[in-house]
Amino acid sequence: MAKTAKGVPAGKVAPVKKTASAKKAAPPEKVTVVPEKATAAVKKAPPARTVAPKPPRNESRTALVRRARRINRELAEVYPYAHPELDFENPFQLLVATVLSAQTTDLRVNQTTPALFAEYPTPEDLAAADPEEVEEILRPTGFFRAKTKSVMGLSRVLVEEFGGEVPGRLEDLVKLPGVGRKTAFVVLGNAFGRPxxxxxxxxxxxxxxxxxxxxxxxxxxxxxxxxxxxxxxxxxxxxxxxxxxxxxxxxxxxxxxxxxxxxxxxxxxxxxxxxxxxxxxxKYEKGGFPGQRLKPPRSYLDAGGRPAPPLGAG
Ligand code: SF4
Missing domain, CATH: 1.10.1670.10 (Helix-hairpin-Helix base-excision DNA repair enzymes (C-terminal))
Structure with a gap:
């Protein structure tokens, strides 16, 4: 039978053994968000290569649930500081940043939104903006015309139908232009604490x-x-x-x-x-580099204010 480099028979899951790095990941670090409908006008990236979806041999439903939860627990040790990688201070900022993150990095969005929110801090401001000025600010995020339409459109609906507030319900969020389930869940989970x-x-x-x-x-x-x-x-x-x-x-x-x-x-x-x-x-802190947030939350930093160390360091 073919074996993996770890001596694990192909198609089988290796025996569970915690690695040093998994145990170690103590210090702090940080999610991307990818808009959907907002990107209707945006070209899709080529699909990533994925493994043929064959479950480990004879894995029962119970075994799958156990293995999935085990992976989640291991990831919790490796990334105790996991969080959204978009900078935001309120639900409106998170909603807009999430829409802008289509087809670009969170870092690029984080570099762009401070100027946008300084000029247009509320849905009312953005709804009444000059589209050309917004386009100019959003240019670095790519697809800036479509994104300008989306964020201005959703701001208008927020003003006209929700009193200028971001609604905290899935069924309301998905009615906003450029907002699909994925964006809505990002906002619900991270700005409203809803799973x-x-x-x-x-x-x-x-x-x-x-x-x-x-x-x-x-x-x-x-x-x-x-x-x-x-x-x-x-x-x-x-x-x-x-x-x-x-x-x-x-x-x-x-x-x-x-x-x-x-x-x-x-x-x-x-x-x-x-x-x-x-x-x-x-990559990022696991490779010894900075993360994507410019204003990481405190939980992302260690006691000395430094980002999480690379995997296996220390
Ligand atoms: S989770 Fe990804 S990186 Fe880790 S062993 Fe599986 S395929 Fe490789």
Whole structure:
């Protein structure tokens, strides 16, 4: 039988053994958000390579639930500071930033929104703005004309139908121009504390690699993964999975050899398994670099005000 670099038979999950790095991840760190309808006019990126959705041999439903929850617990140790990677101070800012994050990095959005919110701090201000001026501010985020339309349009609806406040209900949020379920869940989960699963590109790729579901439709993925966890886990689970996708389990070159949840992953070996080479693939704080937030929350920093250390350091 073919074996992985760890001596694990292909198609089987390796025995669970905590890695040093998983235990260690103490210090602080931080999610991307990807707008949907807002991006109707925006071209889609090419799909990431995913593992054939074959569950580990003979895995029962109970075993799947156990393994999924185990992965979530391991990720909680690796990313105790997981959080949205968009800077925001109120629900309106988070809503707009989330729409702007389509097809660009959260860092780029974080570099752009301070000027936008300084000029247009409320939905009333943005609804009454000169579109050309807004376009100029949003230019660095790409697709700035479509994004200007979306954020001005949603501001108008907020003013006309919701008294200038962001509503805290899914059914209201998805009525806003450019806001679909994913954006709505980001806002509900992070500005209103209501549980939600954010099915972005990272989330889709990882849950398929882990064979949590064979679904490809985001709404079906949301339902399938949601059924594996209690509701109260949904928001933090989303943050952790997206953190992992951005830092370690990349679309094209997953750093399997430096991955703390490799023993639980049926797709181990899809990426680089040599530990040294894999470590070089790590990104953001796990690779020793800054994260995407310009104004990270306190929980992201350690006692000395420094970002979380790279994986395996110290
Ligand atoms: S990096 Fe490799 S081992 Fe880790 S979760 Fe991704 S595919 Fe699995």
């Amino acid at each position: 939600g699963i954010t099915v972005d590109t990272h989330f889709q790729r990882l849950v398929r690699r882990w064979r949590w579901t064979e679904e490809t439709d985001p709404d079906k993925i949301e339902a399938a993964v949601g059924a594996l966890f209690p509701k109260s886990d949904w928001t933090m689970l989303s943050h952790r999975v997206i953190f992992h996708g951005r830092r370690i389990c990349h679309a094209r070159k997953p750093a399997c050899g430096a991955c703390p949840i490799a023993p639980l992953c049926p797709a181990y070996g899809e990426g680089e398994t040599d530990p040294e080479k894999a470590r070089k693939l790590l």
